[in-house]
Amino acid sequence: MSDEVPATAVAVLTHIVKSIVDDPEAVTVEVDDSGERTALNVRVGDGDLGRVIGRRGRTAASIRTVTRAAASKDDVEIDIEFLD
Structure with a gap:
């Protein structure tokens, strides 16, 4: 695990x-590196969470895929959580 903030992924x-x-x-995107992997916690305004997650979670899955690819540029493995 790296001590650096995954700037490209963020x-x-x-x-x-x-x-x-x-x-x-x-x-807002918060970086939480207290666990095994760095976690990026995303918070959005009222009513926007469904838009970000998408039907059957497809949009969220796509966002995770692209962001993890960006994180690999920083040599960091990340998890992404969409929070209320």
Whole structure:
């Protein structure tokens, strides 16, 4: 595990989520490196969580795939959680 913040992954994740939601100003991405893997916790405004998760979780899965690819540029393995 790396002690560095996965800057590329955070930037990509923030950009993608802000592009999807109705209220981009309400989007926050927190880095939690207390576990085995670094976790990126995403919070969005009221009513936008369903938009980010998508039907059957497909949008969330796609966001995770792209962001993990970006994290590999920083040599970091990440998990992404979408929180209320």
